[in-house]
Amino acid sequence: MRPRRRATVGGRAAAWVEAGPEGAGPPLVLLHGGGFDRADLSWGAVIDRLAAERRLIAPDLPGYGGTDGFGRPHDLGDLTDWLRKFLDHLGLPRIDVAGLSMGGGMALRLALDAPERVRRLVPVASYGLTGRLPFDAAARRLARSETRLAFYHAAAGSALAVRAGLFMAVSRPWTVPRDVVAEIREVAAEQAERRSFGAFLAGELAGQGRGLRGDLTARLPGLTRPALFIHGARDPLVPLRHARAATAAIPGARLVVLRSGHWPPRDCPGRVSREIRDFLDAPVTGSDAAAPGAGAR
Numbered sequence: 619m620r621p622r623r624r625a626t627v628g629g630r631a632a633a634w635v636e637a638g639p640e641g642a643g644p645p646l647v648l649l650h651g652g653g654f655d656r657a658d659l660s661w662g663a664v665i666d667r668l669a670a671e672r673r674l675i676a677p678d679l680p681g682y683g684g685t686d687g688f689g690r691p692h693d694l695g696d697l698t699d700w701l702r703k704f705l706d707h708l709g710l711p712r713i714d715v716a717g718l719s720m721g722g723g724m725a726l727r728l729a730l731d732a733p734e735r736v737r738r739l740v741p742v743a744s745y746g747l748t749g750r751l752p753f754d755a756a757a758r759r760l761a762r763s764e765t766r767l768a769f770y771h772a773a774a775g776s777a778l779a780v781r782a783g784l785f786m787a788v789s790r791p792w793t794v795p796r797d798v799v800a801e802i803r804e805v806a807a808e809q810a811e812r813r814s815f816g817a818f819l820a821g822e823l824a825g826q827g828r829g830l831r832g833d834l835t836a837r838l839p840g841l842t843r844p845a846l847f848i849h850g851a852r853d854p855l856v857p858l859r860h861a862r863a864a865t866a867a868i869p870g871a872r873l874v875v876l877r878s879g880h881w882p883p884r885d886c887p888g889r890v891s892r893e894i895r896d897f898l899d900a901p902v903t904g905s906d907a908a909a910p911g912a913g914a915r
Contacts, residue, residue, distance in 0.1 A: 619801070620658045620665075622684050628703045633657075633684025634677040637669040644737050645673035646714045646898065649701070649721025651743075652815040654773065654783075654805050656683035659798075660718050663887035668895060677704055679721065681814025682805075691820035694720075694746065694832030698727040705735065714898050716740035718883060719856070720818065723832050729843045730834065740894055742848045743880050747860035749829035767813070773806035780806075786854050787881035798884065838867040845871040846897040848890060850878035872897075 622633040635657045638645075646668070648661040657676035658665065665674055680700050681687030688696060701724055705713065714737050717725035722744025729736040772779040780802050784791035809815065822830045845868055849861035858875065865873040874893050878885040 619656075619683075619804075620662070622678070624684060625707055627685075627707050628700060630680070630686035631684065632677065632686070632704060632707075634675055634704075635665065636673070636675050637665050638671065638673045641672055643672070644713045645675050645710065646716065646894070647705070647710075648674060648676040649715065649717035649724050650676070650679060650682070651719030651721055652679075652745075652818055654770075654802055654809065655718075656805055659801055659805060660881065660883050664883050664891050664894070667887060667891040671895065672898075675708070675710075677701075679724075681812055681817065682809075687812060687814050687817065691817050691824060693818070693821035693824070694723050694727055696821065697818075698724050698731065701728055702732065702735070711735065712737055714738050714740075716742060716894055717744065718742045719880065720745045722746065723834065726834050726838075726841070726845075727832070729845070730837050730841055733842050736843045738844045738846070738898055740846045740848060740897060741864075742882055742890070743850060743853055743856055744847065744861070744864075745856065746832050746834035747856060747864045749833035749835065751830070767810055767816075770806045770810035774803050774810060777803065784881075785879070787879045788885035789852075789877055789879065790885075794884070835864070835867070838864055839869075841868045841871075844897075844903070846893065847871060847873045848882055848893060849873065849875055850880060850882055850885070851875050852878070853880045855880045 620635045623636055624633050650657055650660045657678045661676050665676065668674060678685040679697060712735055715725045715728065722741035723746035725739045725741055726744060726746050729739050773783060777799050780799050781791045784794055788794060822832050824831065847861050847865050849858055851858055861873055865871045876882050876886050876889060883890050
């Protein structure tokens with residue numbers, strides 16, 4: 619695990635990884651996913667490739683790594699509110715942002731709620747693109763059951779169990795380096811105690827309806843920031859059709875499809891890094907120069 623910077627954000631301890639030089643443009647904030655994750659687990663290989671070119675900030679999200687959780691069920695709105703407080707603490711009025719899975723939903727929600735704070739965004743295998751969980755009925759039962767903790771305990775106790783689970787995430791799980799497998803086991807042991815993703819699912823499933831509270835599909839046509847979606851062709855958790863529908867709904871959005879599952883930043887770090895670099899370095903347009911409600915920064 620990389621060294622963290624630490625502060626208090628919203629009354630709770632927060633930690634983040636920072637790399638790269640100060641630049642003239644906004645920094646790139648990298649948001650990790652839920653479950654078996656923390657800042658540099660998903661984004662470490664991308665940080666290695668982009669750190670020479672731009673300032674990168676990858677926070678441990680609430681309940682992960684060195685950042686305190688909410689201590690209660692929470693949803694995508696809670697996480698995005700925390701993100702805004704985190705950016706305020708760092709004095710960042712405007713950012714580029716890339717988010718994986720749950721972090722992708724946060725990136726989209728931030729750009730929808732506060733477009734003046736986002737120059738460009740890259741949702742990767744993003745949450746928020748559907749109102750249903752995969753295998754919805756069974757997934758809802760599992761989300762409300764303590765049985766789900768068995769997955770964390772199995773991964774914490776066995777490298778073989780980790781590699782079996784990676785079949786949903788990467789194209790060649792047997793090639794994932796041993797140090798990454800060891801880090802996943804460490805995170806799994808931590809999350810078996812903290813249960814952060816369970817608290818997120820509890821918040822997302824709260825209410826009388828059958829939908830997820832973080833479903834952003836109805837709002838996507840109103841997204842005004844340039845967006846590049848990156849998605850795995852065989853993602854079982856957020857099937858590719860949802861990314862295609864989201865891209866079609868957002869004016870000017872683009873979609874890159876990779877030979878991957880639900881973990882493109884680790885499965886294809888070189889390709890993901892190049893796509894992000896090219897997208898962020900593309901010529902500035904009028905919409906990039908000043909977002910709605912924001913002056914040029």
